[in-house]
Amino acid sequence: MAANIIDPITTGLAAGWQHIDANQLTENQHFEADVVIVGTGAGGGTAAEILAQAGLSVIMVEGGPLKSSSDFNMEERTAYPDLYQQAAAMKTSDKGIGIFQGRSVGGSTTVNWTTSIRTPDNALAFWEKEKSVTGLSTESLQPWFEKMEARLNISEWQFQPNLNNAALKEGCEKLGWEYTVIKRNVKGCWNTGYCGMGCPVNAKQSMLVTTIPSALEQGATLISNAKVIDLKHKGDKVEGLSAKAQSGSSSAATLTFSAKHYILSAGAIHTPTILMRAKTPDPHKLLGKTFLHPTLLSGSLFDKQIDGHSGAPQSIYSDEFVWRDGAAGEMGYKLEVPPIHPILIASKTIGYGRSHAELMTHFNNLQVMIALVRDGYSDQSPGGQVRLTDKGFALDYPLEQPFWDTARRAFATMAELQFAAGAKKVLPINDGIGMQLNWAQAKETIATMDIGLLKTIVASAHVMGGCAMGDDKTLSMINSEGQSHYFENLSVMDGSMFPTSLGANPQLSIYGIVARNATLLAERLTAKT
Amino acid sequence: MKRRTFLTGAFTGTAALALGVSLYTPEVNDNPDDTHRLLFSVLIPIFMDGALPEVANYRDAFLNRTIIAINQTISVLPEDQKQELTQLLTMLESRFGLLILTSSITPLVLRSPEQLNEMLEHWRHHFLEMMQTAYIGLRELIISSYYACPEHWGRLHYAKPTFLDA
Numbered sequence: 001m002a003a004n005i006i007d008p009i010t011t012g013l014a015a016g017w018q019h020i021d022a023n024q025l026t027e028n029q030h031f032e033a034d035v036v037i038v039g040t041g042a043g044g045g046t047a048a049e050i051l052a053q054a055g056l057s058v059i060m061v062e063g064g065p066l067k068s069s070s071d072f073n074m075e076e077r078t079a080y081p082d083l084y085q086q087a088a089a090m091k092t093s094d095k096g097i098g099i100f101q102g103r104s105v106g107g108s109t110t111v112n113w114t115t116s117i118r119t120p121d122n123a124l125a126f127w128e129k130e131k132s133v134t135g136l137s138t139e140s141l142q143p144w145f146e147k148m149e150a151r152l153n154i155s156e157w158q159f160q161p162n163l164n165n166a167a168l169k170e171g172c173e174k175l176g177w178e179y180t181v182i183k184r185n186v187k188g189c190w191n192t193g194y195c196g197m198g199c200p201v202n203a204k205q206s207m208l209v210t211t212i213p214s215a216l217e218q219g220a221t222l223i224s225n226a227k228v229i230d231l232k233h234k235g236d237k238v239e240g241l242s243a244k245a246q247s248g249s250s251s252a253a254t255l256t257f258s259a260k261h262y263i264l265s266a267g268a269i270h271t272p273t274i275l276m277r278a279k280t281p282d283p284h285k286l287l288g289k290t291f292l293h294p295t296l297l298s299g300s301l302f303d304k305q306i307d308g309h310s311g312a313p314q315s316i317y318s319d320e321f322v323w324r325d326g327a328a329g330e331m332g333y334k335l336e337v338p339p340i341h342p343i344l345i346a347s348k349t350i351g352y353g354r355s356h357a358e359l360m361t362h363f364n365n366l367q368v369m370i371a372l373v374r375d376g377y378s379d380q381s382p383g384g385q386v387r388l389t390d391k392g393f394a395l396d397y398p399l400e401q402p403f404w405d406t407a408r409r410a411f412a413t414m415a416e417l418q419f420a421a422g423a424k425k426v427l428p429i430n431d432g433i434g435m436q437l438n439w440a441q442a443k444e445t446i447a448t449m450d451i452g453l454l455k456t457i458v459a460s461a462h463v464m465g466g467c468a469m470g471d472d473k474t475l476s477m478i479n480s481e482g483q484s485h486y487f488e489n490l491s492v493m494d495g496s497m498f499p500t501s502l503g504a505n506p507q508l509s510i511y512g513i514v515a516r517n518a519t520l521l522a523e524r525l526t527a528k529t
Numbered sequence: 530m531k532r533r534t535f536l537t538g539a540f541t542g543t544a545a546l547a548l549g550v551s552l553y554t555p556e557v558n559d560n561p562d563d564t565h566r567l568l569f570s571v572l573i574p575i576f577m578d579g580a581l582p583e584v585a586n587y588r589d590a591f592l593n594r595t596i597i598a599i600n601q602t603i604s605v606l607p608e609d610q611k612q613e614l615t616q617l618l619t620m621l622e623s624r625f626g627l628l629i630l631t632s633s634i635t636p637l638v639l640r641s642p643e644q645l646n647e648m649l650e651h652w653r654h655h656f657l658e659m660m661q662t663a664y665i666g667l668r669e670l671i672i673s674s675y676y677a678c679p680e681h682w683g684r685l686h687y688a689k690p691t692f693l694d695a
Contacts, residue, residue: 005693074689077598077677081605089606095662192690200693309687342676342687347669352649356672357579363685391609431653454661 005201008209009068017216019066022226022245025253033059033221034525036241036259038228038274041107042510043494044265045207046148047518048215054522058220059257060212061243063227063266064103067110068208072198076343079197083111085269092384092397096453097294098348099395100461101267104198105224106208108267109507112461113195113313113339114184114204116154117504118145118512126327126377131499132472134480141512148511152185152205159191162311164337167302167367169316171421177320184312185507193310193339226255228266231278238262238490261489261525263482264467265514268496272386272466273393275477281486284474287467288386290395291501292460293372296407297338297348298414299359300423301435306367308340321371321413322503328378331406333371334503335417340368348457350431359427369418371410373403376465376500383501386466399458404451407458411451415442431455462506467496475499482517491521565618569596569671571637575645576671580684591681598674614670617663630663 013019034056037044044060052058067082080088085101092099102108119141127133148154161169161181172179185205195204202209216222226243233239241262245252264271272288280287318335325332338344345366349359359366375381384397411428416439418426425435426442433449436442469492470476473485478497484490493514495506502509573595574581582588603611620626624634631648640648652664675681682688 073693075679086607086610087602087605089610094658095665190692194689342682342685343673346676347673352576352578352668352672353646354579357577357684360580360676361684363687389609392607454658454665 005069007068007070008202008213009066010070012213012216017213018219018221019216020221020223021066022223022243022253022255023247025245025255026251028254028256030256030258031059031221031223032258033057034259035059035261035263036061036257037263037265037493038241039063039107039265039267039270039494040105040207040212040222041102041265041267041494042109042207042507043514044263045106045109045211045215046511046514047263047265047493047521048220049211050515050518051522051525052215052218052220054526056522056525058215059259060215060220060222061226061228061241061255061257062105062222062224063246063270064105064107064224066105066222066224067198069198069200069202072194072200074192074194074197074200076197076341079111080343083198093394094396094398094453096399097292097397097458097460099292099463100459101269101463104208105212105222106206108461109206110198110208111196112206112505112507114186115314115317115336115505116149116152116183116185116508117317119509120323120503122323122327123500123502123504127470127499130328131468132470132475133499134471136480136513141516144516145508145512148508148515149183152210152511153187154183154185154205154508156181157184157312157315159312159315161315162193162308163302163304163306164308164340164367165312165314165316167300167306167418167421167423168318168335168337168369171417172318172320174420175417177318177417179316179318179320182315182317183508184315189312191311193313195313196339196341196344223255228274229277231262231274231280233278233280233487236486236488238487259489261491261521263491263493263521264496265492265494267494268463268466268498269386269393269395271492271494271496273388275467276386276388282477286475286477289382289465289468290384290386290397290463291376291465291498292384292397293334293462293464293501294375294397294399294403295373295459295461296333296371296410296414297429297457297459298369298371298411298418299349299427299429300367300369300418301362301425301427302365302367302422303424305364306340307364308337308366308368313337313339319503321410322374331373331375331377331381331402332503333373333406333410333413335414336370336372338368338370340366348429348459349427350429350433350457367418367421367423369414370459371407371414372462373406373410374501374503375403383465399453404456407456408446408449408451411446412443415439415446429457462495462501464495464498464501464506467492468499469497470499481520482514483521491517493517564600565622566596567638568618568622569599571640571645572667573671573675575642575649576668577675578642580675580681594678594680595671595675598677599670602670602674602677614666617666630660
């Protein structure tokens with residue numbers, strides 16, 4: 001680590017922040033607070049700051065480790081096991097979709113690509129009409145988005161997009177398609193392109209360097225490496241939580257928690273998993289209904305260097321195809337680009353041996369487009385289902401024909417866009433397909449190519465749903481303020497609250513809605529005391 | 530039992546999108562764990578053909594590095610994925626397992642590169658998803674581990690920024 005980069009976490013710990021690494025505990029321990037928050041990602045971090053500011057005692061319990069800029073060495077081989085769920089190797093049960101989700105303090109905000117988009121109007125309107133969500137309109141949420149945008153320095157990226165993003169912009173301009181300059185949660189960004197491995201210069205305004213330090217400054221306690229394994233409940237009350245240190249040793253400590261109020265912010269897989277394991281009421285079988293924005297990839301080669309590893313990973317997106325047929329209509333897809341780093345690209349392309357080696361030789365000339373499919377809005381895209389297993393959980397997410405039809409359209413869109421932007425060759429990331437030399441050839445190939453499970457690379461970095469909000473108990477697990485329908489002292493504040501996918505990158509939606517709901521909760525709790 | 534478990538779908542080929550976690554740390558081991566060493570010394574040249582250097586000494590060094598990285602990749606995988614992968618590797622090292630997976634008991638080390646390519650292509654395009662996942666699991670494990678090593682980035686002309694070293 002360069003000497004001139006101050007690590008705010010090591011500095012804060014030295015100054016006396018209350019942090020306990022559960023792996024260092026030599027005996028079981030009990031903790032009490034006004035509020036215990038499980039998880040420290042976009043939801044948990046936001047809630048922690050607001051509740052601590054309201055004068056409530058707060059404990060944040062995180063299953064992953066506390067890692068900070070001193071640990072972020074800009075290498076995938078370090079970042080994936082340290083900062084991602086299952087070392088970034090998580091997949092749906094049929095191995096059809098690879099899932100990237102954060103697991104260290106700060107959750108996915110520590111490793112996301114900083115794209116900050118308000119909840120789309122279409123999503124909010126759909127939730128109100130079809131999912132019984134109330135009080136969450138574009139207008140009512142505006143002050144909460146403004147608050148969090150100010151808090152996290154979210155603003156439009158002022159620099160030139162890198163050439164990977166510029167290709168998306170240029171393609172859209174040529175074809176007359178909509179595109180938008182992305183707003184990013186950064187302050188003093190060095191434009192290096194390593195957001196996905198943890199920001200080494202603390203420019204990304206993740207929970208790790210903003211709300212969590214703020215909560216700690218106000219006396220909150222952070223417990224890392226403690227995975228919540230049980231939630232005790234009786235009647236309409238949660239009575240306590242148990243967590244296990246993650247050292248893996250037989251002497252790993254058990255931690256127990258009592259609080260006036262409990263908040264689950266463990267993410268859209270682990271929040272429902274905790275509730276399922278605790279056998280909490282779920283009379284309408286709604287827990288664990290999950291949405292992923294299943295994402296297709298299209299590579300292309302330019303006759304100039306793209307250097308997709310360098311510069312802000314995402315600075316342009318296109319919503320040209322997301323809502324074309326209305327929210328409940330044909331599945332749509334959002335167009336973005338990913339950062340291009342060796343493991344990510346080598347593993348998410350196809351083939352092996354000489355053909356793969358040849359592709360990797362052109363690494364710096366490679367431009368990659370992604371299409372994120374909006375799921376959960378109709379019977380065509382019911383999403384997935386988290387279920388418990390002996391060792392943990394599995395996520396079943398069958399990819400059915402409507403998805404593959406959409407994928408085929410998305411591949412064609414991406415190829416057309418890439419050729420319009422000046423690509424010399426396009427490679428749909430679908431097994432058995434070679435380089436396409438022009439749009440006409442690509443169009444014909446994509447129309448007839450063998451597409452499907454395991455043949456087509458599908459990825460996800462947006463896990464949503466699993467504990468949906470709404471006022472109708474037959475459709476939801478929590479109300480529109482995040483309060484459990486079944487326990488008066490339990491709230492859910494993370495991506496699991498969404499009744500469908502968003503059609504947009506989720507972090508700002510979580511920040512804004514949780515800021516609102518945590519503020520309302522703080523008012524209720526402080527009024528009681 | 531292994532065959533039964535495998536065929537009933539417990540094995541799903543790992544997703545091993547990974548990393549050779551701590552190759553830069555003092556944990557670097559120049560005498561890598563010999564677990565599945567022979568198997569990988571046969572498979573890596575097939576998966577990484579065209580990427581591995583031709584010069585014998587360099588080639589051996591790259592091969593060794595990749596085997597270390599693979600073992601470290603496996604070590605950080607969740608337990609169930611580790612078990613699935615170990616099951617596959619063990620089958621590829623046993624005559625009975627080879628018979629099930631490849632219809633031949635000839636050890637992989639005695640097969641020609643053409644035969645090994647043919648085996649992988651057979652799995653890759655197999656009608657059983659189970660066989661496809663075997664291919665994908667090995668592919669992602671080996672290719673990800675290979676490109677986890679900065680020593681192997683020369684052909685990519687990729688390097689991380691150096692300001693952290695300042």
